[in-house]
Amino acid sequence: MTPSAHTAVGIVGVTKRYGDYVALRDLSLEISDNEFFTLLGPSGCGKTTLLRVIAGFEEISAGSIFLYGEDIGALPPNKRHVNTVFQQYALFPHMTVLENVLFGLRRLGVAEDNARKQGFEALELVQMSGLQDRLPAQLSGGQQQRVALARALAPRPKVLLLDEPLSALDLKLRQAVRLELKQIQHETGITFVFVTHDQEEALTISDRIAVMNEGVLQQVGESREIYESPSNSFVASFIGETNLLPVRDLRVDGARATCLLPGGVQFSFPAEGGASAGEGLLSIRPERLSLTSPQEGLLNGEVVDHIYLGTDVHVVIAVAGTLSLTARVQNDGAASIPDLGARVGVMLEAGAVRLLRN
Amino acid sequence: MAEQETQEQSSGEPSGERGIYEGLAYYLMAPAWVTLFVFLVVPLGIMLVYSFLTKEFRGGVIWEFSLAAYDQFFFDRGLFGDEPARIEWTYIGIFWRSLWQAGLATLLCLLLGFPTAFVIATRSGRWKFVWLFLITIPYWVNLLIRTISMKFLIRDNGPLNEWLLAIGVLDKPLHLINTDFAIQLGLFYSYLPFMVLPIYASIERYNFALSEAAADLYASRWYTLRRVIFPLVKPGVVAGCILVFVPSLGAFLAPDLLGGAKKFMIGSLIEEQFKGNIGNWPFGAAASMLLLSLVLVMLTCYALSQSRARR
Numbered sequence: 001m002t003p004s005a006h007t008a009v010g011i012v013g014v015t016k017r018y019g020d021y022v023a024l025r026d027l028s029l030e031i032s033d034n035e036f037f038t039l040l041g042p043s044g045c046g047k048t049t050l051l052r053v054i055a056g057f058e059e060i061s062a063g064s065i066f067l068y069g070e071d072i073g074a075l076p077p078n079k080r081h082v083n084t085v086f087q088q089y090a091l092f093p094h095m096t097v098l099e100n101v102l103f104g105l106r107r108l109g110v111a112e113d114n115a116r117k118q119g120f121e122a123l124e125l126v127q128m129s130g131l132q133d134r135l136p137a138q139l140s141g142g143q144q145q146r147v148a149l150a151r152a153l154a155p156r157p158k159v160l161l162l163d164e165p166l167s168a169l170d171l172k173l174r175q176a177v178r179l180e181l182k183q184i185q186h187e188t189g190i191t192f193v194f195v196t197h198d199q200e201e202a203l204t205i206s207d208r209i210a211v212m213n214e215g216v217l218q219q220v221g222e223s224r225e226i227y228e229s230p231s232n233s234f235v236a237s238f239i240g241e242t243n244l245l246p247v248r249d250l251r252v253d254g255a256r257a258t259c260l261l262p263g264g265v266q267f268s269f270p271a272e273g274g275a276s277a278g279e280g281l282l283s284i285r286p287e288r289l290s291l292t293s294p295q296e297g298l299l300n301g302e303v304v305d306h307i308y309l310g311t312d313v314h315v316v317i318a319v320a321g322t323l324s325l326t327a328r329v330q331n332d333g334a335a336s337i338p339d340l341g342a343r344v345g346v347m348l349e350a351g352a353v354r355l356l357r358n
Numbered sequence: 359m360a361e362q363e364t365q366e367q368s369s370g371e372p373s374g375e376r377g378i379y380e381g382l383a384y385y386l387m388a389p390a391w392v393t394l395f396v397f398l399v400v401p402l403g404i405m406l407v408y409s410f411l412t413k414e415f416r417g418g419v420i421w422e423f424s425l426a427a428y429d430q431f432f433f434d435r436g437l438f439g440d441e442p443a444r445i446e447w448t449y450i451g452i453f454w455r456s457l458w459q460a461g462l463a464t465l466l467c468l469l470l471g472f473p474t475a476f477v478i479a480t481r482s483g484r485w486k487f488v489w490l491f492l493i494t495i496p497y498w499v500n501l502l503i504r505t506i507s508m509k510f511l512i513r514d515n516g517p518l519n520e521w522l523l524a525i526g527v528l529d530k531p532l533h534l535i536n537t538d539f540a541i542q543l544g545l546f547y548s549y550l551p552f553m554v555l556p557i558y559a560s561i562e563r564y565n566f567a568l569s570e571a572a573a574d575l576y577a578s579r580w581y582t583l584r585r586v587i588f589p590l591v592k593p594g595v596v597a598g599c600i601l602v603f604v605p606s607l608g609a610f611l612a613p614d615l616l617g618g619a620k621k622f623m624i625g626s627l628i629e630e631q632f633k634g635n636i637g638n639w640p641f642g643a644a645a646s647m648l649l650l651s652l653v654l655v656m657l658t659c660y661a662l663s664q665s666r667a668r669r
Contacts, residue, residue, distance in 0.1 A: 057570055077573040090571040094589050104575035155575065 297345020
């Protein structure tokens, strides 16, 4: 089925093989117009391959790719109206900043004075005006990154592809540039497809996120949706931290589910969707677990570790055998944090529990 | 003498860590300097001095200052040296033909060497070394033997002609031996690796993400090659051209054996002057000095044009 002309990038059943290795497995995805879209996943999950497939650097083994309704699957990279910001910037070292920025415009055949006007606009957008005559080697890493962005924006591509562009910057700079990127996307109205392995980056910057693992799309949704309603255990544990609880005697009845927790306590919680029975996996975030006395808790166990995070402390509790849970406790003085070796009870907030289907 | 100087410099000012390494650098360079001095500067000095001496008729020199060798190169004063001087075109012609032949050989090596180097540099790991090894294998055999073999291959009733006749491409043997074409073939074959290796080394260092960036920014492959790849691998190309051009200019084996020694090139002319007892040592020395000056002038012009272009 052909995606509509309002879909910026339509990926339909795309598979990419390298010999026996499958990098992308029958992947379908629609990226909307004027969207900040993020491809997120661990290294080797196929996110960069997908980006390179959209750019045209990799030929696909099966499926098709559409850019605003036009089938671009067979076009070489120089015939696709998308531009890329490369991870290591890939600025032309023998050309000045301005020549780098004008490269794409000149190749598109834009008249020289228009090209220069658009080039200077792009440099202004990334706050690099005045440095147009420098060579890339005379710039800092952060400045090179901005030039790479200006070079890719100058030809006004239909879609801008960004391949982990912030990974070479230090943390402070990365956080600042992140906000700026978001702002530039908003100002230019160009669809951004952003690749990262940093889930925090993805959550703060994106309109929508696609989580990938082993060449397979795991979940697509807004930041909040991905974090609060992960569709499977991979998404739940990759995005933020989570506790996974195996449960028995699971019964879903309408909007409610009941089950037996490890240790045999009955637990009931709201659950959407179809009926399932038997065994299951519950996900609950560390900040949604609360600690109480051993008698009151649904589960109880022994405190085996503290992980100091600054404003909070992660308290690791060994429950029944191999299972351990992590609770996030606010660091408001030592009183609220149980000592190592102490027995504690753990409360589960019914509304915060999510049943995972695998 | 050179060593005393380096000792003084290294012990003179111990200016921190950098100073220590700088001092060490002089010691490390010393063997190279000594070798260059003994085997390059001294022989060149001898050549320079000999070119201004008087010739001894059975080879060798008489220690008497004379400009006769240079005079003989440029002017014709008749058999007995008593006629008015006219420009002597013979030797200038030989120089011109040598320049032309060496230039053509360089161009051919570049045209074939660049794609070869490119293909090798873009192969994956192990194949790279296999190809490089194959390219260099023939050079384990002496140049003289290789040139003689070439002569046998391309002679009128040699394997090449026999094969071409057998498959019916030709109906009479192609006359290759003792032609300019044969000289070109010899030069090209002798010096191709000197073009391939430096170009390979610079393509190896080239970051192919730049080619992707160029394609991403709407450049065709041809434009990318001309405006992105070529400028960045140019140092290797220049090195390759110099390494092929300079020895081609002075080559004497290929012209002698494949050109039938009738097509004189500078190398054969010079070689002739030092052979047996018919030679003219000062004249050979003078021709060598003129060849050296020519090469230096050309390299200097190139260097100047480069530093001007960079500004």
